[in-house]
Amino acid sequence: MGLLDGKVAIITGAGRGIGAAAAKLFAEQGASVVVSDLDKAPAEEVVGAIKKGGGKAVAVAGNVMEQSTNEALIKAALDNFKGLDILVPAAGFCNDKVIQKMELEDFRLMVRVHMEAPWMLCKLAYPHFKELSQDGNYRRVVFVASEAGTHGNAGQSNYGAAKSGAVGLMRVLTKEWLRIRVNCNCVAYGFVETRLTQSTSGQQILGANIGIPEQSRQMGEQFMMLRGGRILTPEEAAGAIFALAIPQADGVNGQLVEVDSGIGL
Ligand SMILES: NC(=O)c1ccc[n+]([C@@H]2O[C@H](COP(=O)([O-])OP(=O)(O)OC[C@H]3O[C@@H](n4cnc5c(N)ncnc54)[C@H](O)[C@@H]3O)[C@@H](O)[C@H]2O)c1
Numbered sequence: 001m002g003l004l005d006g007k008v009a010i011i012t013g014a015g016r017g018i019g020a021a022a023a024k025l026f027a028e029q030g031a032s033v034v035v036s037d038l039d040k041a042p043a044e045e046v047v048g049a050i051k052k053g054g055g056k057a058v059a060v061a062g063n064v065m066e067q068s069t070n071e072a073l074i075k076a077a078l079d080n081f082k083g084l085d086i087l088v089p090a091a092g093f094c095n096d097k098v099i100q101k102m103e104l105e106d107f108r109l110m111v112r113v114h115m116e117a118p119w120m121l122c123k124l125a126y127p128h129f130k131e132l133s134q135d136g137n138y139r140r141v142v143f144v145a146s147e148a149g150t151h152g153n154a155g156q157s158n159y160g161a162a163k164s165g166a167v168g169l170m171r172v173l174t175k176e177w178l179r180i181r182v183n184c185n186c187v188a189y190g191f192v193e194t195r196l197t198q199s200t201s202g203q204q205i206l207g208a209n210i211g212i213p214e215q216s217r218q219m220g221e222q223f224m225m226l227r228g229g230r231i232l233t234p235e236e237a238a239g240a241i242f243a244l245a246i247p248q249a250d251g252v253n254g255q256l257v258e259v260d261s262g263i264g265l
Contacts, residue, residue, distance in 0.1 A: 002030025003246045008083035010034040010073045012064050012121070013091030015042030017194030018144070021238035022088055027055030029242070032081040036060045036073050038091070038205065056081065063206070064091045064117035067124075074124050084128045085137070086245050089118035090144040093196060095208035096155040096216075107158040109208060114162035118143060119169055133180040138250045142241045143170045143186035147264055150188045150256065155216070163188070167256055174254035183253040185244045190229070190260025191220055192237045229263035 009026050013019035015037030023033045027050040035050070037043040040061035050057040060076045062069030077084045092113050095106050122141060129139055148156040149163030170186040177184060191197060200211040212220075224230060240259040244252060258264045 002028065003242075003248065004086075005030035006083075007031040007085040007245075008034075008077050008081040009086035009088065009245070010036065010077055010084070010121070011088040011090060012036045012073070012117070013089075013144075014046055015039050017196065018189070018192060018234045018237045018241075019088070019090040020046045021234040022090065022241045023057065024050060024053075024055075025235070025238050025242050026086070026245070027057055028053065029246075031086070032056040032083075034058055034060055034073055034076045034080070036062065036064070036069070036091070038063055064089070064121070065112045065206075067120055070117070070120045070124050073121065074128065078128065084125060084132060084139070086140045086142070087121055087125055088142045088144065088241055088245075089121050090241075091117065092144070093205045093208060093210050094148075094156060094159040094212075095210070096159070096212060098155055099157045102158060106208070107161070109206065110158035110162040111165065114159070115165040115169065118166055122169075122173060129177070129182050130180050133182070137181065138247065139180075139182045140245050141170070141173065141182060141184045142244045143167070143184065144241070145170075145186050145188040145256070147188050147190045147258060147260060150258060151264060170256070171254060178253075183244075183250065185252060185255045185257065187237075187240045187244070188256060188258045188260075189232070189237055190258070190264060191224060192232045192234060194234055197231075224261075224263055227263045229261040232259065232261060 014023040014035040043059040146163040148160040174184040199214040
C-alpha cells in the first residue's frame with residue numbers, strides 16, 4: 001500500500017534534481033507519473049528507473065514554455081493513466097546577473113518558465129479537475145518557488161520576481177479552486193544540491209548560462225553553515241512536495257512552506 005495509490009501526477013522538470021526525486025518517490029508510493037523534461041534522455045532514464053522498481057510512468061519531452069507541451073502533458077496523463085490528480089510544475093532554471101547587467105529578455109525568460117508555464121498547465125488542467133471533482137476527492141497543485149523570491153537574493157531580480165509570482169498564483173488558485181477541491185500549496189527551497197546550484201559549468205538552457213559562480217556558491221554554503229543549516233539533497237526537497245500531495249494532507253491549502261533546514265527563520 002502506497003500513500004499515493006491510484007493517483008496520477010504530472011511532474012515537470014522531472015528529468016533531473018528535485019523533479020526526478022519527486023517522480024521516483026511518487027511512483028514508489030503508488031502514483032502513476034508523467035515525467036516531463038526539456039531533455040528526452042534524462043526523462044526516459046527516470047521512467048526506466050521507475051518501471052524497473054515496478055512503478056508506472058511515461059516520459060514526455062518538451063519545453064514547458066510552449067502551450068503544446070502543456071497540452072501533451074495533460075493528454076499523456078489522461079490517455080495513459082485515465083486520471084489527473086496532482087500537478088507539480090517544477091521545471092526551471094536561473095540566469096543570474098545584477099540588474100545593471102541584466103537585459104529585459106533575461107527577465108522575461110524567467111517569467112516565462114517560472115510563472116507562465118505553471119499558469120498554462122493549471123489553465124489546461126481546469127476543465128478536467130472540474131469534471132473529476134465530482135468523485136469527491138481532493139486534488140493538488142504543488143508549486144515550486146524559491147527563497148530568492150520570499151527573502152531575496154542578489155543577482156536574481158528576474159528569478160526571484162518570477163518565483164514570487166508563482167506564490168501569488170498559488171494563492172489566487174487556492175481561492176478560485178476551493179469549490180472544485182483542488183488544494184494549491186507551494187514549496188520554496190533554500191539551497192538544494194542539483195545541477196541548478198553547481199558552479200557555473202558552461203552549460204546552457206535555452207541560451208541562458210546555468211549554475212552559479214563558484215564564489216557565490218561558497219559564500220552561500222558558508223552562510224548556511226554559520227547558521228547551523230545545510231544544503232539539502234534532492235530527495236529531502238522532494239519529500240516536502242510529497243508531504244503536501246498525500247491525501248492525509250487534504251486539510252492543508254494555500255500554504256507556502258519554506259524548505260531550507262531552518263535557516264530562513
Ligand atoms: N536547487 C535549488 O537550490 C533550488 C532552490 C530553489 C528553487 N529551486 C527550483 O526547483 C526546481 C527544480 O530545480 P532543480 O534544482 O532540481 O534543478 P535541475 O536543473 O536539477 O532540474 C531542473 C530540470 O528542469 C528542466 N527544465 C528546465 N527548463 C525547462 C523547460 N523550459 N521545459 C521543460 N523542462 C525544463 C531541466 O532540463 C532540468 O532537468 C526549479 O523550479 C528551481 O527553480 C531549486
